[in-house]
Amino acid sequence: MINYTLKCANDHRFDSWFQSADAFDKLKAAGMVTCAICGDSHVEKAMMSPRVRPARTAATAKSSQEPAPAEPAAASLSQPATEAEVALKKLRKQVEDNSDYVGKDFAAEARAMHEGTTPGRAIYGEAKLEDAKALVEDGVPVAPLPFNIGRKTN
Structure with a gap:
């Protein structure tokens, strides 16, 4: 590779x-x-620096003579690293702050709001693929979220 x-x-x-x-x-x-x-x-x-490992004998000789230079601190995996990740984090916060999480009942709730049997509001949740396709085919305005919800429903 x-x-x-x-x-x-x-x-x-x-x-x-x-x-x-x-x-x-x-x-x-x-x-x-x-x-x-x-x-x-x-x-x-693009230009990139090669990752070349020294020979085993050179590596052991060097390690016994002088301490290895400090490596730069790795980027935090818990914080967004790119503009796209920042935008996704901002979108997720906006969805969570301004919508109701309905969990596995998403398809039923969305359909009920579309038919007028439940008052309309912003919701998000989870749906099986076939349920989501049926909502789209029936003209219910839904869209997949570009992030995992990561909530437990038990």
């Missing part, structure tokens, strides 16, 4: 793993390599 740093025509940079350099070339030629941020198909390899 090989990890490439890629950039699109809009100068978005992202990393992606490929089975080999040839695999990257084949996928790119087939138009299957797109920007992870904007979907642009004009993607090129």
Whole structure:
């Protein structure tokens, strides 16, 4: 496996793993390599520093002579790292603050509001794929959320 740093025509940079350099070339030629941020198909390899491990003998000799340099602190995994993650976090907060969570009853609640048997309000929850498709086919205005709800209903 090989990890490439890629950039699109809009100068978005992202990393992606490929089975080999040839695999990257084949996928790119087939138009299957797109920007992870904007979907642009004009993607090129970006400059990146190689990850080269020293030989075992050199590594053990160096470690006995001098302390290893401190590595930069890793980014916190609990905080958003990109603009897209920040936007998703903001959207999630807005949905949770301004909507009622109805859990597994989402399809029934949405249908009842659409038919006028329940007062309309902003809701979010969970629905089976076939129930969501039926809502869309019946003209009920619903949309999937671009994040996991992560609530337990028990």
